Amino acid sequence: MDRRSSFVPSGYRGRLAPSPTGYLHIGHARTFCTAWKRARAAGGALVMRMEDLDRERSRAEHAEAALEDLNWLGLHWDEGPDVGGPFGPYTQSERTDIYLAAWRRLHEGGFIYPCLCSRKDMAASLGAPHESAGRGQDAEDEPVYPGTCRTLDASACGASGEAGPRGLNWRLRVPDGEAVEFEDGNMGRQRFVAGIDFGDFLIWRRDGVPSYQLACVADDAAMRITEVVRGADLLKSTARQILLNRALDLQDPQWFHCALSVDGQGRRLAKRHDALSIRELRRRGRKSDEVLGSAV
Ligand code: GLU
Numbered sequence: 001m002d003r004r005s006s007f008v009p010s011g012y013r014g015r016l017a018p019s020p021t022g023y024l025h026i027g028h029a030r031t032f033c034t035a036w037k038r039a040r041a042a043g044g045a046l047v048m049r050m051e052d053l054d055r056e057r058s059r060a061e062h063a064e065a066a067l068e069d070l071n072w073l074g075l076h077w078d079e080g081p082d083v084g085g086p087f088g089p090y091t092q093s094e095r096t097d098i099y100l101a102a103w104r105r106l107h108e109g110g111f112i113y114p115c116l117c118s119r120k121d122m123a124a125s126l127g128a129p130h131e132s133a134g135r136g137q138d139a140e141d142e143p144v145y146p147g148t149c150r151t152l153d154a155s156a157c158g159a160s161g162e163a164g165p166r167g168l169n170w171r172l173r174v175p176d177g178e179a180v181e182f183e184d185g186n187m188g189r190q191r192f193v194a195g196i197d198f199g200d201f202l203i204w205r206r207d208g209v210p211s212y213q214l215a216c217v218a219d220d221a222a223m224r225i226t227e228v229v230r231g232a233d234l235l236k237s238t239a240r241q242i243l244l245n246r247a248l249d250l251q252d253p254q255w256f257h258c259a260l261s262v263d264g265q266g267r268r269l270a271k272r273h274d275a276l277s278i279r280e281l282r283r284r285g286r287k288s289d290e291v292l293g294s295a296v
Contacts, residue, residue: 012044013226016070016077017216019051019127020062023277024069026291027231027261027269033292034258035229036075047223048080050091051216053209054127063091069278073288079223087223092215099210100164102218102248103203106172107161111247112203114159115149115169128212130233130268141236144199145171166208171200172244180239185256187232192239201240213237217244220253227254233268 016032018024024032039046048067052058067082079085089095106112129142150173154160159168176195184190192198202211210218216237220228228238238255245252261269263276274280281291 010043011226012039012042013047013224014039014042014044014229015047015049015220015223015225016075017049017051017230018063018066018070019054019057020059020066021054021057021127022062023274023279024066025261025269025276025278026281027276029070029073029278029292030261031229031231031258032070032075033073034256036077038227038229038256042227044226045078046076047085047087047225048077048082048090049219049223050081051128051212053092053212053215055093055209057127058093065279069282072282073278073292092219095215095219096210098218098222099204099215102214103165103170103210105248106203106214106244107165107170109247112161112170112172113150113152113200114154114157114161115145115171115200115202116152116157116159117148117169128216128234129237130231131236142198142201144196145201147200150200165204167206168204169202169206170204172203172213172240172247174198174200174240174243180242182238182242182252182255184235184238185227185254186259187235187257190235190238192236194239194243198236198240203244213240213244217241217248217250221245221248221250225253227256229256229258232257232260 014035016035018028036046050063052063067080077083079087079090081090131141149171152159174194178194179191180194181189181191201213203214204210235257238257242252263269269276278291
């Protein structure tokens with residue numbers, strides 16, 4: 001099946017943003033298919049952005065496989081690492097200058113503070129903080145930070161940020177108690193309370209890598225994305241990103257979160273579900289329509 005259609009540019013700009021940390025599974029296939037359909041229905045453009053900031057877990061072979069598997073499903077994009085475009089590069093590891101500029105604006109505006117808590121004190125939040133679906137799974141979402149370093153005298157401990165973020169973790173100070181509300185195009189009105197549903201979240205990591213939240217808002221703005229289509233496990237991240245957009249004086253895109261696919265035990269599909277990877281289903285001779293429509 002070829003889902004390529006005649007491209008008529010409109011104001012709509014959507015994106016597909018896979019992380020190349022494993023093979024894509026049928027949950028990704030469905031969400032990306034929805035993103036593709038919405039962009040085409042709007043007569044807009046679709047951007048492919050490779051979110052490879054997690055240096056330890058990202059693999060070039062997974063990035064290549066993601067592009068190939070999605071093309072095999074009949075999904076095509078107008079801009080991306082393989083096809084180029086006016087807002088490139090489309091691979092996050094090549095966009096550090098853009099993230100540094102955003103970090104600087106946050107620093108100048110006094111929105112962020114250095115955090116000296118050890119790695120052990122906090123969960124890493126380099127990748128998108130997905131929430132697990134049901135059944136007593138440990139939450140994978142970034143835990144609420146207790147605020148230990150909020151009142152730290154940054155210049156007294158040589159962490160003024162004059163020389164950039166290097167060597168330190170940086171967090172955004174969230175407005176405790178404030179409800180962040182938004183209208184989701186698929187899931188309706190959403191409401192998350194800063195300081196309760198999420199805390200001061202990571203913006204930059206001491207190993208020199210921006211957090212998912214910062215990279216995502218900087219890229220969505222720079223690539224002029226008008227609607228973000230992604231899994232419902234990132235709803236809480238959307239509330240964080242709304243606060244980041246506000247701090248950076250950027251306009252929010254529209255939001256459209258897709259219901260998550262779960263396995264037979266009610267667990268959210270993850271890249272560990274190899275049997276449900278698009279790659280494996282292809283290997284077993286399944287057709288693209290079957291993969292998109294298949295029950296788990
Ligand atoms: N790269 C993220 C992931 O695969 C998706 C982030 C997004 O769509 O905002 O989990």
